[in-house]
Amino acid sequence: MVEDRLARINPDQVSADQQRVIDRLGAGRGRIPTPFNIWLHSPRLADGMEIIGTHIDAAPALTEAESEVAILFTAVHWNAPYVVANHRKHALKAGLPEDAVLAILGKRRPDGLTGRLGTVADAVRQLLAGEVVGDEAFDRYEAELGRERIAELLVTIGYFTSVSLAMNLHALAPRA
Structure with a gap:
């Protein structure tokens, strides 16, 4: 089986929508978590996942x-x-x-x-x-x-x- 099928996003070839999500990830988390290399292929999806993921990561009601x-x-x-x-x-x-x-x-x-x-x-x-x-x-x-x-x-x-x-x-x- 092929290892690592992840098609990583090339920062030099992103669309405006992808860049907007990347910028929000950088502001909210300081990095691009690995799953976003999958979700960024669908910028609208990545945008929603960023909101949820950053919330879970930064401000949860759970400890x-x-x-x-x-x-x-x-x-x-x-x-x-x-x-x-x-x-x-x-x-x-x-x-x-x-x-x-x-x-x-x-x-x-x-x-x-x-x-x-x-x-x-x-x-x-x-x-x-x-x-x-x-x-x-x-x-x-x-x-x-x-x-x-x-x-x-x-x-x-x-x-x-x-x-x-x-x-x-x-x-x-x-x-x-």
Whole structure:
């Protein structure tokens, strides 16, 4: 199989629409994250993904650790080694214990996660499993997370589903 099917955007050959997104990425994140080399082929799509991705990256209602739990579970669910390797590092840096990260990588709920972090883990696992969220579970998620964090959680799962699938389709191997 071909490794790295990513057709990187040549900065010297971008359209005006692509340049506008690149400029916003630079202003919002200081760099062009790898998936944008895929999405920039469709500047309108890249524009929308930039808004969502920069929001998740810079101003989430979820803590960094809560976001990383959601991202890791999502990447593991989609068997996305590039995203797993990248966000394993982020999760540890965000303060998740090594045993919790290893449990997520092993498709298990970490035993030591309590409070909101545990609720995030439970919600993400239930959603990715395609389970129907019953009233009791929803009431718990709403009470412990609130509607704003639930919305953020859903967008994080959706965004990183797209990232995971994009990295897999384009055969990106984890960075060494």
